[in-house]
Ligand code: SF4
């Protein structure tokens with residue numbers, strides 16, 4: 089396994105050429121792990137470009153991270169490629185940030201239909217609303233749960 | 249922000265409605281009794297006995313493990329991380345230690361890597377056997393329920409010799425593994441895998457070639473290749489649809505780059521394909537176990553790893569029995585992670601349940617649903 | 630023609646399945662009648678703990694590492710010892726691994742179920758007694774011809 093970052097650099101290059109203003113930050117964590125932060129308004133276009141032009145057709149999951157000290161949520165789409173065989177080890181983290189007091193972003197279900205369940209989980213666990221999601225309901229929590237979103241950082245539990 | 253609560257139905261038959269075409273449909277609630285592997289419910293709408301709508305309703309065994317991990321030391325999290333799928337404990341544990349080692353920058357000694365791989369493969373067999381026994385009982389085949397559970401003992405006993413525990417091993421720790429091979433393990437492992445391969449032939453004769461099974465599984469619950477990729481399916485579900493994706497080959501970790509094995513795929517995407525992928529994987533795992541005990545290098549099994557998690561991000565993933573298990577781990581310098589996102593194979597395959605069931609008859613539901621190997625506890629975490 | 634061949638093949642396959650099952654009527658059983666026939670575990674099995682009172686310094690590292698918080702450190706005269714509540718223990722044996730004085734040890738005693746909850750609290754004195762030897766041991770054995778079954782352990 090080579091340790092060069094050529095593949096990742098080429099991907100970043102292509103993204104930057106096509107969306108010069110919307111790619112806020114890129115970061116290569118290590119070989120085959122890539123972070124791309126985009127503006128929330130443009131995430132749908134970037135996602136469609138990634139799927140159609142760069143072959144990222146396989147959603148691996150969606151994580152939401154609560155940075156309560158910086159007063160923002162980060163939503164991370166982990167995506168990989170099945171179509172391009174020598175990119176199967178690569179995971180691209182497509183990130184967007186939303187302010188903590190108005191957590192509302194566009195849903196990517198229309199791009200990757202597999203992210204539906206993950207977005208629902210982010211909705212119930214963090215209270216992030218996804219615009220255009222076909223079924224934004226609770227997934228794991230009970231239907232009569234009316235407490236705060238439980239995975240937020242300011243919710244403390246009496247353990248440890 | 250909170251959606252209006254849905255009324256929780258108390259009876260099995262929820263309602264009858266009239267669809268646009270004028271046909272009356274019936275909404276059934278399948279579950280949430282313990283259906284073989286944990287509590288979960290499928291809300292199924294049937295027209296006659298054709299399934300026209302399915303909504304999985306998980307969450308009956310949700311424990312909030314992501315929050316528990318955030319409040320715990322990285323070592324103390326290991327037993328909790330194994331709990332979602334205790335029949336596949338070491339693979340889930342592997343994803344956790346792999347992401348920790350990635351942030352800490354710790355290299356595991358080669359003997360440690362081999363021992364990890366050894367336990368992972370034994371676990372894969374045990375997990376598939378458990379799946380198979382439940383599949384047998386779902387289809388009313390009692391022999392297929394008893395045999396795999398009995399033969400699981402071969403590997404449970406072997407794992408007990410290696411780790412000291414029968415199912416929840418806590419064997420993989422950051423930096424390596426906890427124990428070395430006991431004396432006489434290699435001969436015993438070879439003997440048992442060879443015996444088990446003979447048993448697999450008998451499984452074929454009694455179940456997989458049996459028309460009672462094939463006529464119920466072939467062509468039922470078809471998941472096309474494109475759909476499987478788009479929904480983000482993983483593991484045997486994806487390979488049963490003809491995609492030869494396997495992290496052990498695509499992103500070789502631990503000792504897998506040095507081992508010789510094949511990724512089994514089936515092109516049809518029906519229940520039978522998915523079942524046969526499980527069978528093929530058990531055969532390959534037997535081969536891998538024999539290779540490991542032959543090839544295992546000598547040396548240390550564990551390297552010192554710090555008990556704190558430095559600042560950094562990692563996405564560690566391994567191929568568990570039910571597909572890719574991954575951790576998105578963010579460290580901030582303390583002994584607890586800032587955020588540990590836990591995505592398991594069953595959770596990802598949950599999206600495939602409606603796709604597989606739609607258009608089938610209600611009587612075909614057990615065949616199609618359980619062929620996904622959906623483990624509710626692992627999906628809920 | 631084809632349906633007849635298909636039906637014949639199905640009949641053959643079903644017969645093979647039945648014959649395979651019938652052959653196993655004469656197999657030795659996989660199971661044990663537990664309290665009368667006991668399963669023998671080998672040394673290294675992670676059963677209940679054995680505490681060496683002379684080595685333990687009462688440092689409390691075992692209580693700190695325990696993921697389930699089942700260890701409390703209790704005073705005994707001048708010294709402090711761990712006390713276990715087995716209702717919570719998951720037998721991960723991190724406590725044994727992390728004890729700096731090697732005062733803890735795994736034992737092969739696995740049947741420690743009790744009738745009442747307070748009997749599950751093991752005092753340091755009770756922990757320091759070595760496990761009672763039980764006879765009638767069976768092991769799981771595989772031989773290539775006879776198959777796998779539980780057989781009486783061979784005497785050494
Ligand atoms: S058993 Fe070991 S770790 Fe626990 S208090 Fe005694 S010396 Fe310390």
Ligand code: SF4
Nearest residue numbers: 695718719721722724
């Ligand atoms: S075995 Fe594990 S759970 Fe039990 S006392 Fe020791 S550290 Fe705690």
